[in-house]
Amino acid sequence: MARAISTRRKVTFTILGWTIGFLIFFPVLWTVLTSFKTEGTAIATPPQFLFFDWTMENYVAVQNRSNYMRHMSNSIVISVGSTLIGLLVAIPAAWAMAFSPTKRTKDVLLWMLSTKMLPAVGVLVPIYLIFRDWSLLDGLAGLTAVLTLINLPIIVWMLYTYFREIPGEILEAARMDGASLAKEIVYVLTPMAVPGIASTMLLNIILAWNEAFWSLNLTASRAAPLTAFIAAYSSPEGLFWAKLSAASTLAIAPILVLGWFAQRQLVRGLTFGAVK
Amino acid sequence: MGSIRLENVSKSFGEAQVISALDLDIEDGAFVVFVGPSGCGKSTLLRLIAGLEDVSGGRILIDGKDVTTTPPARRRLAMVFQSYALYPHMSVRGNIAFPLKMAGAGREEIERKVKDAARILNLEEYLDRKPRQLSGGQRQRVAIGRAIVREPTAFLFDEPLSNLDAALRVAMRLEITQLHQKLKRTMIYVTHDQVEAMTMADKIVVLNGGRIEQVGSPLELYRNPRNLFVAGFIGSPRMNFIDGAEAKKLGAATIGIRPEHLRLSATEGLWKGRVDVAEHLGSDTFLHIEMDGIGPLTARIGGEFPVRVGDTVHVTPEDGKIHRFDEKGLAL
Ligand SMILES: Nc1ncnc2c1ncn2[C@@H]1O[C@H](COP(=O)(O)OP(=O)(O)O)[C@@H](O)[C@H]1O
Ligand SMILES: [Mg+2]
Numbered sequence: 001m002a003r004a005i006s007t008r009r010k011v012t013f014t015i016l017g018w019t020i021g022f023l024i025f026f027p028v029l030w031t032v033l034t035s036f037k038t039e040g041t042a043i044a045t046p047p048q049f050l051f052f053d054w055t056m057e058n059y060v061a062v063q064n065r066s067n068y069m070r071h072m073s074n075s076i077v078i079s080v081g082s083t084l085i086g087l088l089v090a091i092p093a094a095w096a097m098a099f100s101p102t103k104r105t106k107d108v109l110l111w112m113l114s115t116k117m118l119p120a121v122g123v124l125v126p127i128y129l130i131f132r133d134w135s136l137l138d139g140l141a142g143l144t145a146v147l148t149l150i151n152l153p154i155i156v157w158m159l160y161t162y163f164r165e166i167p168g169e170i171l172e173a174a175r176m177d178g179a180s181l182a183k184e185i186v187y188v189l190t191p192m193a194v195p196g197i198a199s200t201m202l203l204n205i206i207l208a209w210n211e212a213f214w215s216l217n218l219t220a221s222r223a224a225p226l227t228a229f230i231a232a233y234s235s236p237e238g239l240f241w242a243k244l245s246a247a248s249t250l251a252i253a254p255i256l257v258l259g260w261f262a263q264r265q266l267v268r269g270l271t272f273g274a275v276k
Numbered sequence: 277m278g279s280i281r282l283e284n285v286s287k288s289f290g291e292a293q294v295i296s297a298l299d300l301d302i303e304d305g306a307f308v309v310f311v312g313p314s315g316c317g318k319s320t321l322l323r324l325i326a327g328l329e330d331v332s333g334g335r336i337l338i339d340g341k342d343v344t345t346t347p348p349a350r351r352r353l354a355m356v357f358q359s360y361a362l363y364p365h366m367s368v369r370g371n372i373a374f375p376l377k378m379a380g381a382g383r384e385e386i387e388r389k390v391k392d393a394a395r396i397l398n399l400e401e402y403l404d405r406k407p408r409q410l411s412g413g414q415r416q417r418v419a420i421g422r423a424i425v426r427e428p429t430a431f432l433f434d435e436p437l438s439n440l441d442a443a444l445r446v447a448m449r450l451e452i453t454q455l456h457q458k459l460k461r462t463m464i465y466v467t468h469d470q471v472e473a474m475t476m477a478d479k480i481v482v483l484n485g486g487r488i489e490q491v492g493s494p495l496e497l498y499r500n501p502r503n504l505f506v507a508g509f510i511g512s513p514r515m516n517f518i519d520g521a522e523a524k525k526l527g528a529a530t531i532g533i534r535p536e537h538l539r540l541s542a543t544e545g546l547w548k549g550r551v552d553v554a555e556h557l558g559s560d561t562f563l564h565i566e567m568d569g570i571g572p573l574t575a576r577i578g579g580e581f582p583v584r585v586g587d588t589v590h591v592t593p594e595d596g597k598i599h600r601f602d603e604k605g606l607a608l
Contacts, residue, residue: 175348
């Protein structure tokens with residue numbers, strides 16, 4: 001009897017899981033499908049799911065109208081750059097907070113997080129003015145710096161959580177085994193911290209890749225990343241659903257591929273410490 | 277060479293004094309056990325010797341040299357942690373080789389010494405495994421292997437067996453004792469288990485509340501406990517304490533008598549009581565007896581002594597086995 005119930009539960013939960021998964025994934029799937037429709041089929045009612053005339057014309061049109069490769073390379077520079085600079089700052093910070101905390105460590109962490117509670121638009125004007133006066137508008141350096149600062153609290157928090165999981169006794173063991181501080185860091189701490197650093201890096205690249213608010217407001221064309229490239233298809237000449245979908249598909253494809261290959265690392269990183 | 281000397285060593289964490297000024301001499305090659313209830317400061321004392329904590333006062337000398345401010349890496353001591361503290365990303369080989377690598381040993385030397393250690397500890401088959409693929413006992417052996425390869429001046433063990441099951445604990449206890457006989461190095465071993473202390477130590481240091489209660493060989497502590505605490509802590513089952521009129525008769529505030537020093541008879545004896553609980557271990561029987569006018573006593577008698585719960589028995593302490601204590605708990 002117990003067995004029958006548990007099988008039924010398993011079936012129920014499996015179906016439920018797949019259904020929820022499909023619902024979450026559906027918008028992405030719909031975008032990809034729409035990108036292969038003609039503008040006419042894209043707005044047809046009732047919507048056509050799979051049986052329409054597949055076409056590549058939107059991709060051709062998008063390629064002709066804008067320089068996809070430039071936007072993509074901008075996106076790569078900004079997301080990877082801001083992540084690496086962020087890590088450079090955050091690793092020592094999180095390190096110090098995890099391994100030699102003071103009475104104020106918790107306050108500092110909370111204070112950093114509190115900056116994320118402020119709506120970004122609240123500081124748009126001052127930042128815009130600074131960018132204008134320092135001629136940083138529509139430049140990669142400025143946008144990279146802003147994204148570094150925006151995501152820094154999250155990077156520090158994530159790293160802090162990972163570093164806290166490293167048992168102090170292992171570091172003490174290294175000291176007893178005759179390791180100097182430098183050797184302790186190179187041979188023991190870093191290898192144990194790498195999984196945490198790697199998943200922080202991946203997550204932050206994804207966050208930066210998808211960032212739109214600052215990209216849209218601080219770039220025009222030269223430094224525009226893929227998020228700005230999508231936005232360019234949304235308004236000026238009315239709505240072209242199919243072309244917009246093609247642009248979106250092109251924009252998310254690289255990060256989707258990265259996410260697919262890194263999923264094990266990501267899941268491991270995000271549940272690090274949750275399952276002992 | 278591995279004599280260790282503590283002079284007036286104390287340690288506070290903020291306001292809380294965990295170790296109060298204590299002196300201790302550990303001779304080269306001795307097996308010394310720090311024993312005491314949990315929270316009494318055993319680990320802290322060991323970590324002070326290791327250099328993992330800084331002293332708040334006093335001096336620590338190793339082989340006559342003041343090492344009070346020497347960092348742990350340069351005290352030439354090896355430590356085995358309760359949690360094993362193996363490097364999770366290194367194989368067993370990597371773990372054992374690590375101290376040698378840190379000391380700058382050559383590849384051949386490392387190879388040879390790791391092999392030797394693995395042979396001594398029965399780890400030869402596991403050299404290429406990661407710590408997480410090992411059982412608790414094997415992890416413990418790797419931790420010991422990592423400690424012995426560097427040929428340290430002294431070994432420090434912090435409750436190394438407390439995560440193992442009972443059978444394995446007894447086996448590892450023996451292995452560590454044999455290791456000490458083979459290596460003839462100073463070992464300091466921390467435990468809260470007085471059986472481990474009694475079976476392994478040349479010298480036991482009984483700690484309580486950050487103070488040394490008594491230092492001595494297992495049998496010295498067993499025969500002549502200096503105070504009530506040591507008397508109650510050393511020996512299993514625990515010593516019986518009797519106060520009131522019976523103690524007054526012997527001119528003491530409290531008298532103590534070990535369960536194994538009580539003689540039982542069905543017909544006659546000094547005290548009379550009723551058997552409450554009988555625990556049969558086969559080799560021994562522990563009787564919990566409710567004594568008239570004295571209270572509960574534990575007696576340890578032969579394995580097949582014919583007695584049932586509820587029987588009336590007479591109990592007599594053996595000659596010269598009664599310990600007497602004054603009002604302050606000190607032995608008279
Ligand atoms: N780093 C520390 N900070 C504050 N208190 C500590 C620290 N380490 C140990 N203590 C305190 O010191 C006392 C002794 O601890 P410990 O030496 O670990 O005891 P034992 O090993 O005998 O169980 C305990 O009361 C413990 O709470
Ligand atoms: Mg302890």
